[in-house]
Amino acid sequence: MTNRKKGFALLGSVLFAALLVTLFLKYFGEAGLQARIDSNLDQALQGRLAARAGLSMGLALLFQDRNPTDDYDESWSEIPRLTSKYPIEVGNGTCSVTISDEAAKLNVNLSDEETLTTLFEKFDLGLLGSATIFGEPIRQGASRRLAQHILDYLDLDDSPRPMGAETDAYRAQNLPPPRNSPMLDIRELRNIPGLTPELFFRQGRRPGLSDLLTVEGEGFINLNTARREVVESIPGPPGYFGEKRKAYFDALYKCLPFKRVAGYYDFLVSYDPWIQKQYSNRFVLFSSFFRVESEGWVGKVVRRMTAFVVRSRVGEYQVKRLEEVP
Known part of the structure; x- marks a missing residue:
């Protein structure tokens, strides 16, 4: 009887010890999980702050631009391009930013079948x-x-x-x-x-539709920032076909970018003053719509933010839309 009691006591001790071990493992398992959750939340917050810092930098570059024309040799474009190779450190995170000119694209809401078909065939x-x-x-x-x-x-x-x-x-x-x-x-x-x-x-060097089309703006194309294929997809100049049309664009692109507001007008006067304004008025050298994209990351956590900016001739800016991708 005494041995049986000792056996029950030993069994109880073993079960109690197993219970303690189970509770111990459960506690530290949950504590580890909570620590990982807290760490991910902290990284997500830092990534979001880094993305916002990049977005603020991009907006500041646009707001500081006072040039009469826009092209990709200006600081609002050159500095952000460097961040893709040399990301900016923000706290424990890093960020990069890109600024694209929406006037370098065709407004899909205002385009016709022939223009779209011609553009798509080029790519x-x-x-x-x-x-x-x-x-x-x-x-x-x-x-x-x-x-x-x-x-x-x-x-x-x-x-x-x-x-x-x-x-x-x-x-x-x-x-x-x-x-x-x-x-x-x-x-x-x-x-x-x-x-x-x-x-x-x-896809590699081939642009996608998101690089060629936009819904922003009034349909004007910035000659300084648009791809040649985008400009050539617009019919005209009237009376220019085949080699004659190619020679016109070859001469035009040797003069780009135009740094003066009257640059394109001066080119037309010297090349062919009879080119109709109905064609030439489709092009501008000053842009009013920009897309600012920022990416912030900490570890494996990435946060992205996009702002659509509208700019007036007198240098006034407004963030039209702000988007955040978690």
């Missing part, structure tokens, strides 16, 4: 047809198909173009119907059937 951007030859998708007309899909998303009617898509095509793919009105955000392009991230974002 081999397009939507492939559903038909195939020897198992390969048909590429012919891919750029025009992409242009028609975009315009069908924007126009007021519900009648699809020959290679476009309206409500029925969206429903067939369980997608929300097209907006059928001007876009408010260029990211709406990703709602269009078949428009993949590879088309929307840059």
Whole structure:
């Protein structure tokens, strides 16, 4: 009987010790988890502060710019470009910032089919047809198909173009119907059937739609900041075709960037004073809409912020929209 009591006492002691070990491990496990959570929250906060610091720097560079024209040789563009190679240290984090000129892009809400098709063809951007030859998708007309899909998303009617898509095509793919009105955000392009991230974002040296199109501004193109392909996609000058048109753009781009407000006008007078203003008035040297993007990171935690800035001729600035990506 005495041995049995001793056995029960030993068993009780073992069970009690096991309970203590379990509670000990549970406590320190939860404490470790809480510590990791606290650490991640702290890093997230520091990353957000770093992103905001980069955004503030970008806005300050724009606000300080008082040049009569805009080009990528100015401090608002050159200094941010350096941060991609040499990130700025902010507390325990780092940040980088980029500033892009929205007047370097086509306003998709104001563009026509021929202009969009011409631009997309220059960069081999397009939507492939559903038909195939020897198992390969048909590429012919891919750029025009992409242009028609975009315009069908924007126009007021519900009648699809020959290679476009309206409500029925969206429903067939369980997608929300097209907006059928001007876009408010260029990211709406990703709602269009078949428009993949590879088309929307840059792929190596090839720009994506987000680099070529915008919803900001009144449709004017800044000659100093726009890609040549963007400028050439706009029809004209009237009467200029083939080699004659190429010679015009070759001469124009030898003179860029124009540092004086009258620079483009002086070029036209010396090159061909008969070029119609209806064409030349589509281009500017001063930009009113900018996108400032900042990225802050601490460890593996990254925070991104974007500001859309509107600037007037007299140097007044306003942040039109502020976005934060957690």
